[in-house]
Amino acid sequence: MAPEAEAGRLSSRYRRLVTLVGATVVVILALLIAREFENQVARDLELSATIARERLSAIETVVRIADAHVDGLRAAMERSLGAGAPPRDPRPGAVALRTEAAPVDLLGAPKAADAHRLGTLTVVPSRAHGRAGFAAEADAAFDLFVASGAVHGGNAFLKWSYFFSEARDMVAIYPWMDIAANGPRDVPIIDVFDGYFGYDVYRMVTPAENRASAAVWVPVYFDAGNAGLMVSHNAPVVVGGAFRGMVGTDVLLSALSDRLLAPSMPDLGIVVVDQSGSVVADTDRVAATADRITPAADLLPAALDAIPLGRFVRHGDTYASAVKVAGTPWTAVTLVPAGVVLGDAAFGVLPYCLYLVLLAATLGLAFAAIGRRFVAPAIGLVATIESQARGERAEVAAVPPAWKPWIDRVLALFAEQRATLDSLHRAESKSAAVIDVALDAVVTTDAAGRVVDFNPAAEAMFGIPRADAVGKPIGGLIVPHALREAHEAGMARFGRTRQSHVLGRRVELQALHASGRIFPVELQIHALAGAGDVAYAAYVRDLTEQRAVAAALADQREKLHQAEKLTAMGSLLAGLAHELNNPLAIVTAQTSLLEELASDPPIRARATKIRAAADRCGRIVRTFLAMARKQAPQRSSVDVRAIVTAALDILAYGLRSNGVTVETRLPADLPAVEADSDQLGQVVINMVVNAQQAFGDRTGERRIWVSVGRGDGTVEIEIADNGPGIPEAVRGRIFEAFFTTKPVGVGTGIGLAVCRSIVEAHGGRIEAGERPGGGARFRILLPAATGTLAAPDAAAATAAASDGRRPVLVVDDEHEVAESLADFLELDGCAVTMAHSIADGLAAIAGRRFEVVFCDLRMPGGGGTAFWTEVARRDPALAERFVFVTGDMVAGPETLRGAAAGRPVRILEKPFDRPAIRALLAEVADAGAPS
CATH class of the missing domain: 3.30.450.20 (PAS domain)
Structure with missing residues (x-):
């Protein structure tokens, strides 16, 4: 590491240490401030809770007074009804019970001056008349008025006190009220009276709802006497184990909300919620002034069950805490704005924050002074030593005067050391440089x-x-x-x-x-x-490259030798094919004629066999010619069945001689394939030969299956055998070039690689796997061309043969070939003229008009191309209707394309048959007759 880098590293370490120490102190103080902030928040919330408890004590006082009042009414009623005393004299102002048609009597209806001290005793005469105990309940009701008057006088928050008879024929209410006047309009008074017994005020104390006969607080409701929203405290009257009625008192919500108002902490909110989730009282008097029962959800920041009892929890912008109101089923929720609490807490810790800033500034100045006076000079000295030890002539860092002698002493020692090492380094560098290059x-x-x-x-x-x-x-x-x-x-x-x-x-x-x-x-x-x-x-x-070059040179010499042999063999094969195709053409033509003209069935059968053998020889010769052909791949719509059949014909003898049985499945309804037939035939031959070689020395049945089928948009060729199969370990490599599992001298390792290359170039793929039952299976999948292969159009061929006696010229130096071709043409209605040399052919066209000329490609005197060129000069229209006859499909097509000069080229391949001749006649006819 360079001295500057080392000095920088030491400086960085010092800065990190200073930063770590300073940050630690700051973090500790920050944690203390944060703790104090939390304590300040807790104190503010505790103060809010204390004030809330003080306000709630006023609510609890009202609850205790109401509870004591109801207990007193209940005890008085139960004593009066349980004593069995005779009825006393009627109370002042009371009237006797009547039995007239009036549905309700108001007993003791006061004068206006007495309304404030008397209650209302409402009776249904038709129900009360003759009921045992009615008089006692009426007497007790008048006592209730007296007791309630004393309590109501000192507690203005009490609205009504009452007794409802279990017989539902009497209701006593203090202070006095006119039921008919305070009830709903257009509603019979008897319905208003009966409605009292349907309220929660009465229902909640009945034995069906209150088996324990306990006093209950009723949820918030609207007063039937139109006094507004209120809550009721009620208790059942039970005498001798029998339910006799209910006593209770009502408290207006406005009275309860007034008792929550506090002059201090105006931001403090208190909401009292009953057991049904309705607001009983609140500091904002929302529930007291509303024209509906206010749900707690309107005033609370969260659901009531999400607010814990006895501790504050933040919900959004509000802290909330809940407590139970003693003697009731109510819950009081204290609400404090979070902004107020956090603001007060932040103001409380502000001095501590100022102390923290001051301390951080002090530490920064102290560390800076230490670094400048001691740490930086020490690092400079270390850097100087480091640079001198490395032999670097870096500038000496500026240091205070007290550090200068140390620097000078270090420089002197290293100067002596450097002079000694320089000479040694120069000598070593020379030797190292020579070795390195x-x-x-x-x-x-x-x-x-x-x-x-x-x-x-x-x-x-x-x-x-x-x-x-x-x-x-x-x-x-x-x-x-x-x-x-x-x-x-x-x-x-x-x-x-x-x-x-x-x-x-x-x-x-x-x-x-x-x-x-x-x-x-x-x-x-x-x-x-x-x-x-x-x-x-x-x-x-x-020596790898040297030996590789030598091996490559030897390989190239061998390949050149093989190429020369193949070239010579190709030329020999072309000539041999021409010589074979001429007699084959004669045999094929004559046996076809014999087959058509013979009247004796046995003779026709023998002619058929001879023609089939000749056709087979012709296919074999054509396949060899295709393999020897030197030309770029030419794709056309081909019949895969014909390619497979031709390949198996070539290999038939070798397969039979090795005891291999071949089974084929070649269905007729297959689509064509756009392919180069020569290359595809090479693939089939390679695959079948591989299958044959895989048997090796195995004994027993040897069988190869070759089938062609239709796939999803593909034509599939499957070649399978019952040989040893393909080991799983090498299955992924069999398509690699030069990889082979065959013995030395049997295979080159390139056959399957070439097959895959040809198939993929045709847009297909080749797959290798195991045949069910043992052996190998290869599938070749090629894209299918549009349409299905059809048989030759016999109608068109026939039409071509029925056009009348066309004048046709046949030029061939082989008399038998010319005669055989002429026989076919004459059977199809043509007038044939034969010529056996180029001169005879030219003489023939000079004296007569011909529609079609069939000319052999190879003849003395320049061959068919020379004849064609001369005809084109004399009669260009006739040159357009030429058909060349040849058995050399290696060089013949290339020769014709070179001499065509843009004119159409038609070829009749030897050996020929009648359908091929008819098709060419039809093609020439479609091109137009001579003018």
Whole structure:
């Protein structure tokens, strides 16, 4: 590391240390401030809770008074009804019970001056008349008025006190009210009276709802006497175990809300919620002034069950805490704005924040002073020592005067050291430079064979970095496993005897690459004396490329030799095919004629057999010609069945002689394939030959299945055998070039690679797998062309043959071939003129008009192309209606395309048959008759 970098690193470490210490102090103080902030928030919330408890005590006072009042009414009623005393004199102002038609009587209806001290006793005469106990309940009701008047006088928050008879014929209410006037309009008074007994005020204390006969608080409701929203405290009257009625008192919500108002902490909110979730009282008097029962959800920041009892929880912008109101089923929720609480807390910790800023500034100044006076000079001194130790002539850092003598002493010592080392370094650099640029690997080792140096060429040659090689035994790095024992024995022998047959000599042997690859090298080792820890120097040259070049040259010579042989064989095959196709054409034509004209069935049958054999010979010759043809791939719509059949014809003898049975399945309704028929035939031949060779020396049945079928948009060729199959371990590699599992001399390893290349070039794919039942199976999938292969259009051929006696010229130097062709043409209604040389042909066209000319391609005097050229000069229209006859499909088509000069080229291939001749006649006819 450079001195500047080292000094920078020390400075960075000091800054990190200072930052760490300062940050630690700041974080501790910040945590203390945060803790104090939390305590301040807790104190503010506790103060709010205390004020809320003080306000709620006023509510609880109202609850206690109401509870005591109801208990007193209940006790008085139960004593009066349980004593069995006779009825007393009527009360002042009371009237006797009547039985007239009036549905309700108001007993003791007061004068206006007495309304404030008397209650209302409402009776249904038709129900009360004759009921035992009615008089006692009426007397007790008048006592209730007296007791209620005393309590109501000192507690204005009490609205009504009452007694409802279980017989539903009497209701006593204090203070006085006119039921008829306060009830709903247009509603009979008896319905208003009965409605009292349907309220929760009465229903909640009945035995059906209140088995424990306990006093209850009724949820918020609208008063039937139009007094507004209120709550009621009620208790059942039970005498001798029998329910006799209900006593209770009502409290207006406005009275309860008034008692929550507090002059201090105007931001504090209190909401009292009953057991049904309705607001009983609130500091904003929302419930007291509303024209409906206010749900708690309108005033609370969250659901009531989400607010815990006894502690504050923040919900959005509000802190909320709940407590139970003593003596009731109510819950009081205290609400404090979070902004107020947090603002107060922040103001409380503001002094601590100022102390923190001041402390941080102080620490920063102190650390800066220490760094400038002590740390920076020390780092400068270290940097100077570091740079001098490395031999670098860096500028001396500026330091305070007290540090200057130390710097000068260090510089003097290093100046002496540097002068001594410079001369040594110069000598070593020269030697190292020579080794580093050497093209060959140079490896030096100590006496124990451990690597001392490994030049760049050695790193590249063996694939081992110098850092990984130094100090390791040379035998374990570059000597193959098979040669390590001999290497170690030679090292030990040289150590004992100081003699070796390798030292100082060039030897060729095998070396080991880091990847495990073994490659040839040339090695020369020298023993070194007086070279310190270096005992041996090895010079290594990689011979891989040199041997590869030699092998490539030999391979190219062999390939050139094979190419010359193939060229010669192609030429020989073309000539042989021409010579074979001429007699084959005669045999095929004459047997076809014999087959058509013979009247004796046995003769026709024999002619059919002869023609079939001749056709087979013709197909074999055509296939060999196609394989020998030298031309670019030419794709056309081909019949895969015909390609498979031709390939099997070629291989038929070899398969039979090796005892191989071939089964085929070639359905008729197959689509065509856009392909080069020669290449596709090569693929089928290679695959069948591979299947045959896979049997090897196996005994037993040998069978190959070849089938063609239709797939999803494809035509599939499947070739399977019952041989040994393809091992799973090599199945993924069988399509690699030069990979083969066959014995030496049997295969080259390129057949399947070529097959896959041809199939993929046609847009298809080839798959290899196991045949069910054992053996290998290959599937070739090729894209299907549009449409399905059809049989030749017999109607068109027939039409071509029924056009009348066309004048046709046949030019062929082989008399039998010309006559056989003429026989076919005459059967199709043509008037045939034969010529056996170019001169005869020219003489014929000079004296007569012909519609079609059939001319052999190979003839003396220049052949068919020379004749065609001369005809084109004399009669261009006739040159457009030429058909060339040839058995050489290797060079013939290329020769014709070169001489065509843009004119159409039609070829009749030998051996020919009648359908092919008819098709060409129809094609010429479609092109137009001569004018």
